[in-house]
Amino acid sequence: MPDLVLLQLPRTARASLVTAFAGVGVTVHLPQFGRRATELPAGAPVATVLRHPIDRLQSHFHLRVRAGRPHHPEMWTDWEAAFFTAIHTFDAWGEAIISTNEFLRSAADRGLLLWHSHERTLLELLDQPAHRDAFVAGSVDDLPAAVERLAALVQCDVPELSTDPAVIDATPPTLPRERSELAEMGFRIRLADEIERYETLLERVPR
Amino acid sequence: MSDLVAAAHIASATVARVQELLGQRRTAQRRGRQRATRVEPVDPDFVFFHLGKTGGGSVRQFLRPIRTRWAGVGHDGTLDGIATRWPGTPIVFFVRDPVTRFVSGFNNFRRGVVHKPLGKVPSQIELIAYTVFPTANHLAEALTSDDERMRSTAEWAMGSLGFLANHLTHNLDSPATVDRHLAQIALIGLFEEFADSVEAMRSALHLPDSLRLPEDESRAHRGLSHVPSGLSPAGRAAVAHWYRDDIAIYEHCCAIHRFQMQGLRNA
Numbered sequence: 001m002p003d004l005v006l007l008q009l010p011r012t013a014r015a016s017l018v019t020a021f022a023g024v025g026v027t028v029h030l031p032q033f034g035r036r037a038t039e040l041p042a043g044a045p046v047a048t049v050l051r052h053p054i055d056r057l058q059s060h061f062h063l064r065v066r067a068g069r070p071h072h073p074e075m076w077t078d079w080e081a082a083f084f085t086a087i088h089t090f091d092a093w094g095e096a097i098i099s100t101n102e103f104l105r106s107a108a109d110r111g112l113l114l115w116h117s118h119e120r121t122l123l124e125l126l127d128q129p130a131h132r133d134a135f136v137a138g139s140v141d142d143l144p145a146a147v148e149r150l151a152a153l154v155q156c157d158v159p160e161l162s163t164d165p166a167v168i169d170a171t172p173p174t175l176p177r178e179r180s181e182l183a184e185m186g187f188r189i190r191l192a193d194e195i196e197r198y199e200t201l202l203e204r205v206p207r
Numbered sequence: 208m209s210d211l212v213a214a215a216h217i218a219s220a221t222v223a224r225v226q227e228l229l230g231q232r233r234t235a236q237r238r239g240r241q242r243a244t245r246v247e248p249v250d251p252d253f254v255f256f257h258l259g260k261t262g263g264g265s266v267r268q269f270l271r272p273i274r275t276r277w278a279g280v281g282h283d284g285t286l287d288g289i290a291t292r293w294p295g296t297p298i299v300f301f302v303r304d305p306v307t308r309f310v311s312g313f314n315n316f317r318r319g320v321v322h323k324p325l326g327k328v329p330s331q332i333e334l335i336a337y338t339v340f341p342t343a344n345h346l347a348e349a350l351t352s353d354d355e356r357m358r359s360t361a362e363w364a365m366g367s368l369g370f371l372a373n374h375l376t377h378n379l380d381s382p383a384t385v386d387r388h389l390a391q392i393a394l395i396g397l398f399e400e401f402a403d404s405v406e407a408m409r410s411a412l413h414l415p416d417s418l419r420l421p422e423d424e425s426r427a428h429r430g431l432s433h434v435p436s437g438l439s440p441a442g443r444a445a446v447a448h449w450y451r452d453d454i455a456i457y458e459h460c461c462a463i464h465r466f467q468m469q470g471l472r473n474a
Contacts, residue, residue: 066355067362076363081335084356175355 003044004154005029007131010119011059012051013140015167020147020159045153047135049146050201053122053194054187058179060119061090062171071166083111089176094183097190112190122194122201136204149206251278253393253412254293256300258282258378259370260311261398263301268421269405273414282370286379290388297393299408302460304399305375305450306443312370313343314434336364342435347442350449365449375453382459395464404464410471 004026008014018028029040040046051059065084068074076084086107087093096108126134135153138146143161151158162168171177179187188195255270257263259282270277278296280289289298303311316333329337339360340346349361365371379385385392394411396404405420438446447454 062355065359067359069355069358075366076359078332078335078367081360081363081367082331084360085335085339088356172355174353 001025001027002154002156003027003029003041004150005031005040005044005046007031007046007048007125007134009051009056009122009125011056011063012049013143015169016143016161017049017147017150019162019164019167021150021154021156024151024157024159026154026156026159045135046131047137047150047153048125048201049137049140049143049150050122050198051140053191053198054179054184055141056119057115057187057191058090058177059171060115061093062175063169065175066172071169079114083107083114087111091176091180091183094179094186097186098182108186109190122197125197126201136201138205139202248275248278251293251296252276253297253299254278254280254289256280256284256286256289256298256378258300258302258375259373260308260315261301261303262396262401265401265420266301266396266405266408269418270414272418282373282378284378286384286388290391295391297412298388298391299394299396299412300392301396301398301401301404302375302457302464303397305453305457306438306446308398309347309371309446309450310343310436310438312368312373313340313346314436315370316368332364332367336360336368340364344435344438344442347438347446350445351441374450375456379456379460381452382456385456385459385463389463392463394467395460397461397464403468407468407471410474411467 002025004021006014006017006028008017008030014030018030021028029044031040063072064076064080067076086104087096093108093111096104097112099105099108126132135149137149137153140146147161148158253276255263255266255277257267257279267279278293286298316329316337336346339357340349346361346364349357350365352358352361394404394408396408398404402420408414409416409418
């Protein structure tokens, strides 16, 4: 069975990719951060599929605001309870980042700090020497195209993406996808380095 | 002049209140020291298993005059653990309808403010939970809220607030576990029939007639009459669903209680 090493941050369609490629006989390895490249199968192609940092943050916020329900229920930590008591919506978080209210600004900043320590950042992706030349297959915004590129890399059939809600774990429609301009501005300011990294990495996607 | 008199009255009342609070604090500290130095009997006549919010505070007060004859096990104990530690020693415990126990457990926080103003302070968890949910019914209804954030907050509170997170399934495990230790269980008391249950305990364990339940509200850990304790039908249903496994054990214990009471009446 061919191997594929995928360097994926959380909330970047990991389960969908693993399930899809398992369906065409490819073993996907999802190394944890800090794991040495030598522990991975030698010679296996190393690739990644990216997601815009603000979209990923929004997806994570909406996963945790519903405490992982319905597919991955995991009760809040005390910190999350405190955070969600102060910050009710994703827009409120982004707007709090540039708020003149010091309390809200502090809560928003602390939220970002803790979120980055748990969910990692794009700045850490491909930081190991062995991973620097990883194949960038595309973005989750066009997942079918990224899957086609990965299949070409591994030289396997193009797999179909799962429609199982438990695999996709999409944000429920009850939680808003749209973002206010003010919130977008707040996140763009705070995540500027990560967004720049995302855009630079995307330039490596084959045309 | 009248302003001066009013100010003097207020100052006098404040001084009296501070002295009262300091007195309560000294009492709490003295009781803490007594608890810390208390020695459990090596071979107790019986074990009192104190399940949270089931009248256990009153029962402990009731049993205080014979403190050297029994062993107490607190809220975090288990029936299996007691039976292993004291094999063959009679066990007594009280149970309570999990839904009313939830209300009492929620309102317990206020007891700290009313009865032990300087002896107990709210934890961070309590501060967050009680800021979001001013009453037990607010928390109960939020368990089925369409608002994901409120529902998550409710689930977190249920899993984090001391008495609410302490399930009967932790203490008693299951109806089958209760049955397995039935020969050792001298009595299961019902909070809902508290006075009768205490008298049954007196009879089952041959306790002296001189033992009396406490009258004092604080010592008896009774609920506070001015605190909201009602649940809406939706709130009640949500709490009953949350504690569905506990309710199965509670109902099983109620059946055993009725059987035991009948046996004591016939004896």
